[in-house]
Amino acid sequence: MSLKIFLSGEIHTDWRNEIMSGCVEQGLDIAFSSAVTDHAASDDCGPTILGAEEEKFWHDNKSAKLNAIRIRDGISKADIVVVRFGEKYKQWNAAFDAGYSVALGKSLIIIHSDEHQHALKEVDAAALAVCKKPNQVVEILKYLENGSLAKV
Numbered sequence: 232m233s234l235k236i237f238l239s240g241e242i243h244t245d246w247r248n249e250i251m252s253g254c255v256e257q258g259l260d261i262a263f264s265s266a267v268t269d270h271a272a273s274d275d276c277g278p279t280i281l282g283a284e285e286e287k288f289w290h291d292n293k294s295a296k297l298n299a300i301r302i303r304d305g306i307s308k309a310d311i312v313v314v315r316f317g318e319k320y321k322q323w324n325a326a327f328d329a330g331y332s333v334a335l336g337k338s339l340i341i342i343h344s345d346e347h348q349h350a351l352k353e354v355d356a357a358a359l360a361v362c363k364k365p366n367q368v369v370e371i372l373k374y375l376e377n378g379s380l381a382k383v
Contacts, residue, residue, distance in 0.1 A: 233260045233261070233262065234259075234260070234261045234262070234310045234311060234372065234375065234376065235261075235262050235264070235308060235309045235310045235311075236250075236261055236262070236263050236264075236309060236310065236311050236312075236313060236372070237263075237264050237265065237302075237305040237306050237308070237309035237311075237312045237313070237332075238250065238263060238264070238265040238266075238313050238315075239265070239266050239302065239305075239306070239312060239313070239314045239315075239325060239328040239329075240266075240313075240314045240315035240316060240317065240322055240325040240328070240342070241315050241316065241317030241319075241322050241325065242266070242268045242270055242273070243270075243317055243319055244317060246315050246342065246365045247263075247265055247268065249365040249366065249369075250263075250313065250365045250368050250369055250372075251263050253365070253366055253368075253369035254369055254372055254373075257369060257372075257373050259372055259373060259376050259377075260376065261372060261376070264305045264308070264309070265305070266298065266301065266302050266305070266328075267298060267301065273294065273298055274291070274294055275290075275294060276293075276294050276297045276298065277290065277291075277292070277293025277294035277295070277296065277297050278290050278293055278294070280297065281293050281297075295324075298324075302324075302328060302331075303331065306328065306331055306332050306335060306337060307335060309332075309337060310337070310338065311337065311338045311339075311340060311372075311375075312328065312329075312332040312337045312338070312339050312340070313339075313340045313341075313342065313368055314328050314329045314332070314339065314340070314341055314342070314354075315341075315342040315343065315365075316341070316342070316343040316347055316351060316354075317343075318344060318346070326351075326354060329341065329354050329357065329358070330354075330357070333357045338359050339357060339358045339359055340358060340359065340360045340361075340362060340368055340371060341354060341355055341358040341360070341361045341362070342361075342362045342363070342364070342365065342367075342368065343361070343363070344363060345363070
């Protein structure tokens, strides 16, 4: 089947690797792509490539736009988009990625804790699955690829 999955959202935990290694352990034929997860590279790519900015707003603006190119391209090529909302920071970019995915007609899987349930109710309503843990995404992908469920 060879699904293409784009992983988006918070970059402060190892959730992407949990999903990717879980899929490898299950023998799933899945290709992953992602937003840049090196925080410094993501924050500084614009001024590093296009030239320094004196004001932080323009520094961030340049980087956000370059990152948006990568993210939009990755989402457009994906079959499924997985977006994680983390605990520590408000990820407005993750909310945009979720909305953009739905606008393109992509299947959307959301990951977040119960703590964010109310704040993300509209995002959750647009998703085809809402998970609490990365291993649930692995189980969804396993089911989608070969129709099998985890043994209980």
